[in-house]
Structures are given as structure tokens and as C-alpha cells.
Amino acid sequence: MKKLIVVLIGIFIFISCTDDTGLSAESDKNNVEEAVPVKLVVTVPASVTYVRTRGANNYESLISEIQVLVFEEGKYVYRVPGLSISGTSPVTTFTVLLKSGNVPMKLLILANATDVLVTHEPVIGDCEEVVKKKLNRRFDNLTSHFPMYGEYELPRGLTTDKINTISGIKMLRSIARVDVTATEVTNFTLTGVKAYRANNYLQVIPNETGVSRVTLPSVPEGSDRNVDSTVFPVSQENQNIFSARLYLPETESPAPANWVSDATCIVVEGYYAGSDTPSYYRMDFDSDNERNAFGQVLRNHKYIFNIKKVSAPGWSNPDDAANNRSSSIVAEVQAWDDDTMDMYFDGEHHFGVSTRKVIFKHKAGSKGIIKVSTDLTDYTLQWADATGTPQGSGSQSLTGDYFTVEKTDNGSQLIITALQDNQVNGSRRVQNFVITARRWTILVSIQQEYDVTAYKTISLMSFTSGLGYLGTNILGSNNAESRATGLRGILINQANFGPNGVVECGGYNLVGVATSTNKLTDALFSLFDVVYVNYVATLQFGNEDARKVHNWLKAKKNRVLIVSYDGADVSQNLLSEILPEKNGMKYYISNGGPYPLASSTSENSYFTKDGPFTKGTPLASNFVLRNYDAYHGEIQMNTGASEGITPILMGPGGGIVLGIDYARRIVYWGDTDISSYLSGIGATNENHINNTDGTINNDASKLIANVFAWISETVLYGE
Incomplete structure (x- = not known):
């Protein structure tokens, strides 16, 4: 019955989450009594200019007008x-x-x-995702706040x-800032900076929710x-520093084949x-593609291009x-999130931390990272x-x-x-430490909570019209x-995936x-954690459907896409x-x-020995999965198609019949019959999976269960 309720709620949300479904303004379901004055205190992102740049604006941290969007029950x-409105930096x-x-409320605050x-006035009854996508504006180099x-x-x-005062709300700018410094080179004088291929629209509210810093760009449809x-000039009095003059909207990373021609x-x-x-020199965002985000720009980040080396004349025109x-040219790019950088200055030195509170999931091995910006590397x-x-003496760890x-x-x-x-319901482990840097002492709190999201039900969509359709499990x-x-x-x-299962x-x-x-909608995709595009004919899953499911995947880092490529007549648009x-x-x-295991590597060992279904009982090194019938697809190795995919x-x-792109959270499923319990050729x-009740009783079932263990952990713990 619990599963029935969850599914029916999901279906209800899907039906009601549309632009043209209204909610009566006269509804009394929230037992309205009267208008209540509420005082809100917001933390405004700091504005830091490293030099007194002539013409630099003061718009970064000023709020001239506020609108609050009120949502009830979503x-x-x-x-x-x-x-x-009263502003005294930083609030x-x-x-x-x-x-x-007395119904749950959510306030979206726009400055x-x-x-x-x-x-783009929202319509009563719009869900949050629809409202966010509506509220976008043309990028005009932002000559106002x-x-x-x-x-x-x-x-x-x-x-x-009671008196209602709400504090501690952090505001995020909807744009990014670009600074350039050339103070470490002696053979180059910086005289100008120009941006190319910025997006022509920006989305005011990010797609991600409940965040103090974004991890993925939110780009309006059609931009x-x-x-x-x-070209912004850099005067000599600024000593090779360009600061607080160039601002850009968020931008997605283009396809690798188009990095040169399309990347911002x-x-x-x-x-x-x-x-x-x-001379003119190009510099790229994430040029080493360390975050799998070449050319990506994120809101509320300050990108500092620090020119480290210039080795020859550049191009004759920009x-x-x-x-x-x-x-x-060699440039180091620092992408600081201004909103979460807690900075300290004394005129001679500086010290900044990205957060003073680290909150963990309940699992052992969970990691948190605090970014540090300082010229005092000997801090303890x-x-x-x-x-x-403080307790004990200062150390490096x-x-x-x-x-x-x-x-x-x-x-x-x-x-x-x-x-x-931490497996105790309702408990929280807390440990504090201090960072000491000269005269500064900064307190940091570590917290590990019992993670209720570990008991989240994972919603998986598959398509009724194709082979490999997983059905429903209502009652x-x-x-x-x-x-x-x-x-x-x-x-x-x-017993495999449940509150007391191998995967909790x-x-x-x-x-x-x-x-x-x-005609598939963003609102539909938003209901699901995992989308399996099973053996669906290409004509039934169009270009627009492919674009929308790709946008759904990129919007949150705890979503997974499974793609079938069993035949030349399926999934071509996707x-x-x-x-x-x-x-x-x-x-x-x-x-x-049959299908043998790929060569053993640290990247695929999870599925053969390290995953939860093979702990202590790894797959035989000579394991092969049967090839059910005459049809399957392969991604050829050492081609552009296989880039980033772990076989x-x-x-x-x-070629690859089953593989995973970890960075983009895509599972490539080259034979629909991998999921079949039927015997087939050479069984x-x-x-092969040899039963329909989910009993894990052989290497084939262990392998496939580990694939979905990885999918489950990505949904539950992806950030």
C-alpha cells in the first residue's frame, strides 16, 4: 500500500504540474486567518575588487527591489x-x-x-519547476543591479x-564574474579582455533546489x-589586473567535437x-576538463584567470x-563561489574558507571538501x-x-x-575543529546525520511501447x-533493494x-530519478524528447539515464x-x-568485485553473459562514441555492450535481453539471470544487481 500511495502521489503531481492548471485564489484549504508581517534577513554575496578599477560598477551586492513568490504544497x-528594504553589507x-x-509553504525570494x-507572471497552480523555467531575461551585459x-x-x-523573523537566507547572483590577472609574468602587458559566445538569455532562479551554491548551469530553453x-580596456595603472567589469550568464559545456567553435x-x-x-590569446573555462565541464559557466562564481606564462606572440585579432x-599562453583558472567564501582581510594577508559547517551522509567513507583561499599556507x-x-597542539592533519x-x-x-x-535514527554526530592562521582562529563544525534519504523510494520510468518495458509494481x-x-x-x-536490503x-x-x-514534458521527466529508454523505436522518441531528457539528466546530479542501443532502429535521436x-x-x-567481461580496471571493479552484491564473492574472471539472439549493438572502442564510457x-x-559514463551518469545498455531471464542461444x-523473483544466485544476477546498486547510490547520494 505504501508503494501505491507513492506512485499515485507522483501521478497526481504529473497531472497537476502544468502551465494551464489553475488553483482557485479563493481556496480556504490552508485555513487562512489574516495577513502576517514577516521580517526576512538575507545574506548578500560579497563584492571584492582587487584594484580600484575605473568604471567598475557597484551592482554586485546591492538590492533595490524584492519580490517573494509563495508556494503552498508545491x-x-x-x-x-x-x-x-534596508541594506547594510553583508545583510x-x-x-x-x-x-x-497551516500547510507547508516555500518562499522563493527574487531581488x-x-x-x-x-x-513572465507565474500562473496560480504552477509547480516550482515550471515557474523557474519561465523566469528568464535577455542578457544585456547587466547595466542595472x-x-x-x-x-x-x-x-x-x-x-x-509569534513574532516572525527569518534569518540566514543566502542569496545567489544569477550571473558569474570574470577577472584576469597577469602579475606573475614579466614578458606580457595585459591591455584588454573580451568574452565570446556568451548565452543571450539567463534564468533568474537555478533549477537546483535548497542549494547555497550551484553545481550545474540552468540555461533557458531556446537561448x-x-x-x-x-574589448574591456585595462589601464597600466591597474598593474596587469582586470577586476569586477565582465559578467556572464550561465553556460553549458558544448559537445566535445564543438569545443573550439561553440564554447564560451x-x-x-x-x-x-x-x-x-x-597579440590576442584565447583562454577557456575548465580547459583541462577536470570537471567534465569544458566551457561551462556557473552563476555566483568568480572565475579568476591567472596568467602564469606567455611563450610566443598570439593572434593578430581577437x-x-x-x-x-x-x-x-598558460593560465590557472580559480572558480570561487563568492556566496560561500567566508573571507578575512587585515590589509596584508587574507584567509577564506568555502564553508564553516560540513554535513555528511550516514555512510562511512563520505567526504567533504572545504576550499581555502589564503596566502598563509602554514596554517594549522x-x-x-x-x-x-582548541584541544591539543596544532598540526597539518x-x-x-x-x-x-x-x-x-x-x-x-x-x-x-x-x-x-551512523545508523541510529534521529542521531547526529558533531565534532569541531579550529583553523589557526596567524591571528585568525576559525571554528568549523563537522556533522554526520542519520540519513533519511537512504530510505527514499527510487522512481524509475520505462516505456510501454518497447521491448524491455519493466512494467509497474502497484500492488x-x-x-x-x-x-x-x-x-x-x-x-x-x-531483499536486494529495500529498507533492510543489500542496498538500503x-x-x-x-x-x-x-x-x-x-510531446513528452519536462514536468513528466521531473517525477523520476531514473529514466530507462528501453527498446523504443526512433520515430517514437523524437529530437525534442531527447533534448528534454538530456536537460532533465543535467539538472541534478542524482539522476541516471539508461539508454538502449540494441538495434539501428532505436534511440537514434537520443x-x-x-x-x-x-x-x-x-x-x-x-x-x-557471448559477452565477456571487459579487461579488469579500477573503474569497473565495482561491478565485478567491489559492489555490494559481490563483496567477498567476486565474479569469475572468465565470466561471460549469454548473447540471447541475433541482435545487439556495440560502441566501438577508441572512437568518439566511446569517450568517457567505462566498459x-x-x-x-x-565493442562495448554494457558500459557506464560516470561523469554524465549514463548507462549504455546494448542488448535489451541483458535483463531477460529467458534462456536464448547458448544459455x-x-x-544469464535465471529467475523472475529476484534471487541473486549466480554471477550474471550479481553483475546486473551491482549495476543497479551503482544507479541506486547515485540517486541516493549524488550531489
């Missing part, structure tokens, strides 16, 4: 302006008049964006029996990377080695520099009591019963690791397509959806959307033999 009901206070009531609200956003939840509603800035980038102008003519690979660490009184704190060699990060599980109904029944049994058996969670809710070419190139895809119409099972043609009792 639906938009009304908006109110902020009154009596701004204001008052709003809200309706009292400096009233014009956007007037143009910057739009900002914050949020606050009132889970028990709002009463009139283009077609805005080039002017910066071009610097300067004079190399005393030359009389200027356009040529922007349209070719970066060369002859000490455990401390609740009042912040700390080890306790529950946590370790390690300082990286250059002091730019502190890495905190949880040593034990145990069993309408899966025959080739999915082996996998279905593994997923709905709570609320279990899997399987939901079937009918295809509707290019593969075009997610793969850098499709030339490496190959489809087979003859059996050709698990290989095909008889030498033995060991080389």
Missing part, C-alpha cells in the same frame, strides 16, 4: 513585494505580508528582477501567535551562445615581449584567437570543544574516532572523511514485457509511460543528443557469441 499561489532586511495558514516577473535569488521553507506553515562583449571563452589582449603591436585552440588544525576552545581532516600539500583544500556509519502487478522480467524481479525484491533504500517504484513523439559522435556505433544482426561487458565485435544456468 504550487504557486501568490507573490508579494518586499517592504522597508539586507525587508518585511513581507504573508497569509497565515532586482521585478521586470522579469511582470513579463544584478538579479539574485534565495529560498526558505516553512514546513508547518505560518501562524499569527543561444551568440553574445560577444566589447575569454580572449585577452596584450603586448608580448615589448612588441609594438597587440576573432581569430576565439575561433582557434588556445596556444602560447586542532580539534575543539563546542565553544571553540587530524584523526578522531569518527572523522579525519587532511590538509592538501598546497593548503588550498581541507578534506574531511567520515570513518564510521504487485506484473505487466512487464517478457524480456524485462529478470531485471524486474531483482529490482522489486526488497525504500525500494523501486516502476512506472510505465506511453511514448508521445516530441544517441545523437548525448554522444560526441555516432560513427563508433555498430549494430549486429547475427549472434556471434563492463564487451561484444563479439570487440547455461550461470550466464
Whole structure:
């Protein structure tokens, strides 16, 4: 019955989460009593200018107008302006008049964006995701105060029996800032900075919820990377520093094949080695692609391009520099999140930490990172009591019963690791330590909570019209397509995935959806944690469907996409959307033999020995999965199609039949019959899932269960 309720709630949300479904403004379901004045105190992102830059604006941290959008039980009901706005850095206070009531409320707070609200007024009954996507504006180099956003939840509603003051709300700017420094090079004089291919629209509110810093860009539908800035001059009095003048909207990373031509980038102008003519050099965001985000720009971040080396003259004009690979220049890019950088200055030194509170999931091995910005790399660490009184002597690392704190060699990060599980419901482990840097002592709190999200029910969508459809599991109904029944049994058996299962969670809710070419909606996809595009004909899953499911995947880091490529007639639009190139895809119409394990690596060992279903009982090194019939697909190795994919099972043609792109959270499923319990060609009792009740009794079932263990952990603990 619990699963039935969860699914029905999901279906209800889907039906009601549309632009044209209204909610009566006269509804009395929230027992409105009267308008209640509420005072809100918001923390405004700091503004730091390293030099007195002529022409620099003062818009970064100022709030001139406030609008509060009020949601009740997930639906938009009304908006109110902020009154009596008073700003004294780093906080701004204001008052709003809200309706009292006892239903859960959420406040979305917008600063400096009233014009956007007037143009794109939300409709009563809109869900949060719909409202966010509506509120966007053209990027015009922001010649007014910057739009900002914050949020606050009132889970028990709002009463009139107490003074209502809400503090601690952090605001995020809707744009990013770019600074350039060239103070470490002696053979180059910086004279100008220009941006290329910025997005022409920005979304005021990020897609991510409940965040103090974003991890993925939110880009309005239909926006283009077609805005080039002017060349901002850098005067000699600024000593090779360009600060607080160039601002950009969020931008996604383009496909790898289009990095040179499509990525947002910066071009610097300067004079190399005393030359009389200027040279131009391209610099890229995340140029080493360390975060799998080449060219990506995130809101509320300050990107500092620190030029470390210039080795030759550059291009003769900025356009040529922007349209070719970066060369002859080396720049370190620091992407600081201003909102969470707690900075201290004394005129001579500086010290900043990205957070003073680290909160862990309940699992042992959970890690947290504190970024440190300082010129004092000899700072020390000490455990401390609740009042912040240090204990013991200062050191470079700390080890306790529950946590370790390690300082990286250059002091730019502190890495905190949880040593034990916390499995006591309602409990919280707390340990404090202090950072001592000259005269500064900074208290940091580590907390590890019992994680209720570990008991989250995982919602998985598959499509009713295709082979491999997993069916639904409302009250145990069993309408899966025959080739999915082996996998279905593994997923709905709570000894595998359940509150007391091998993987602790609320279990899997399987939901079937009918295809509707290019008519699937963002609201529909938002209901699910996992989307399995099973053997669905290409004509039934169009380009727009592919784009929307890709946007759904990128919007949150705890979502997983499973893609079938069993035949040349399925998933072609989706593969075009997610793969850098499709030339490496190959489809087979003859059996050709079984699927052996890929060569053992640290990247795929989770599925063969380290995952929860193989702990202590690894797969046999010579394990092969049977090839059920004549049809399957392979991603050829060493091609653009295989880039970033870790192989698990290989095909008889030498390509990937089962693989995972960890960075993008995509599972590539090259044969629908991997999930089948049916015998097929060359079957033995060991080389395929051999039952429909989810019993893990051979290497094949262990392997597939480990794949979904990884999927489950990504949903539950992805950040």
C-alpha cells in the first residue's frame, strides 16, 4: 500500500504540474486567518575588487527591489513585494505580508528582477519547476543591479501567535564574474579582455533546489551562445589586473567535437615581449576538463584567470584567437563561489574558507571538501570543544574516532572523511575543529546525520511501447514485457533493494509511460530519478524528447539515464543528443557469441568485485553473459562514441555492450535481453539471470544487481 500511495502521489503531481492548471485564489484549504508581517534577513554575496578599477560598477551586492513568490504544497499561489528594504553589507532586511495558514509553504525570494516577473507572471497552480523555467531575461551585459535569488521553507506553515523573523537566507547572483590577472609574468602587458559566445538569455532562479551554491548551469530553453562583449580596456595603472567589469550568464559545456567553435571563452589582449603591436590569446573555462565541464559557466562564481606564462606572440585579432585552440599562453583558472567564501582581510594577508559547517551522509567513507583561499599556507588544525576552545597542539592533519581532516600539500583544500556509519535514527554526530592562521582562529563544525534519504523510494520510468518495458509494481502487478522480467524481479525484491536490503533504500517504484513523439514534458521527466529508454523505436522518441531528457539528466546530479542501443532502429535521436559522435556505433544482426567481461580496471571493479552484491564473492574472471539472439549493438572502442564510457561487458565485435559514463551518469545498455531471464542461444544456468523473483544466485544476477546498486547510490547520494 505504501508503494501505491507513492506512485499515485507522483501521478497526481504529473497531472497537476502544468502551465494551464489553475488553483482557485479563493481556496480556504490552508485555513487562512489574516495577513502576517514577516521580517526576512538575507545574506548578500560579497563584492571584492582587487584594484580600484575605473568604471567598475557597484551592482554586485546591492538590492533595490524584492519580490517573494509563495508556494503552498508545491504550487504557486501568490507573490508579494518586499517592504522597508534596508541594506547594510553583508545583510539586507525587508518585511513581507504573508497569509497565515497551516500547510507547508516555500518562499522563493527574487531581488532586482521585478521586470522579469511582470513579463513572465507565474500562473496560480504552477509547480516550482515550471515557474523557474519561465523566469528568464535577455542578457544585456547587466547595466542595472544584478538579479539574485534565495529560498526558505516553512514546513508547518505560518501562524499569527509569534513574532516572525527569518534569518540566514543566502542569496545567489544569477550571473558569474570574470577577472584576469597577469602579475606573475614579466614578458606580457595585459591591455584588454573580451568574452565570446556568451548565452543571450539567463534564468533568474537555478533549477537546483535548497542549494547555497550551484553545481550545474540552468540555461533557458531556446537561448543561444551568440553574445560577444566589447574589448574591456585595462589601464597600466591597474598593474596587469582586470577586476569586477565582465559578467556572464550561465553556460553549458558544448559537445566535445564543438569545443573550439561553440564554447564560451575569454580572449585577452596584450603586448608580448615589448612588441609594438597587440597579440590576442584565447583562454577557456575548465580547459583541462577536470570537471567534465569544458566551457561551462556557473552563476555566483568568480572565475579568476591567472596568467602564469606567455611563450610566443598570439593572434593578430581577437576573432581569430576565439575561433582557434588556445596556444602560447598558460593560465590557472580559480572558480570561487563568492556566496560561500567566508573571507578575512587585515590589509596584508587574507584567509577564506568555502564553508564553516560540513554535513555528511550516514555512510562511512563520505567526504567533504572545504576550499581555502589564503596566502598563509602554514596554517594549522586542532580539534575543539563546542565553544571553540582548541584541544591539543596544532598540526597539518587530524584523526578522531569518527572523522579525519587532511590538509592538501598546497593548503588550498581541507578534506574531511567520515570513518564510521551512523545508523541510529534521529542521531547526529558533531565534532569541531579550529583553523589557526596567524591571528585568525576559525571554528568549523563537522556533522554526520542519520540519513533519511537512504530510505527514499527510487522512481524509475520505462516505456510501454518497447521491448524491455519493466512494467509497474502497484500492488504487485506484473505487466512487464517478457524480456524485462529478470531485471524486474531483482529490482522489486526488497531483499536486494529495500529498507533492510543489500542496498538500503525504500525500494523501486516502476512506472510505465506511453511514448508521445516530441510531446513528452519536462514536468513528466521531473517525477523520476531514473529514466530507462528501453527498446523504443526512433520515430517514437523524437529530437525534442531527447533534448528534454538530456536537460532533465543535467539538472541534478542524482539522476541516471539508461539508454538502449540494441538495434539501428532505436534511440537514434537520443544517441545523437548525448554522444560526441555516432560513427563508433555498430549494430549486429547475427549472434556471434557471448559477452565477456571487459579487461579488469579500477573503474569497473565495482561491478565485478567491489559492489555490494559481490563483496567477498567476486565474479569469475572468465565470466561471460549469454548473447540471447541475433541482435545487439556495440560502441566501438577508441572512437568518439566511446569517450568517457567505462566498459563492463564487451561484444563479439570487440565493442562495448554494457558500459557506464560516470561523469554524465549514463548507462549504455546494448542488448535489451541483458535483463531477460529467458534462456536464448547458448544459455547455461550461470550466464544469464535465471529467475523472475529476484534471487541473486549466480554471477550474471550479481553483475546486473551491482549495476543497479551503482544507479541506486547515485540517486541516493549524488550531489
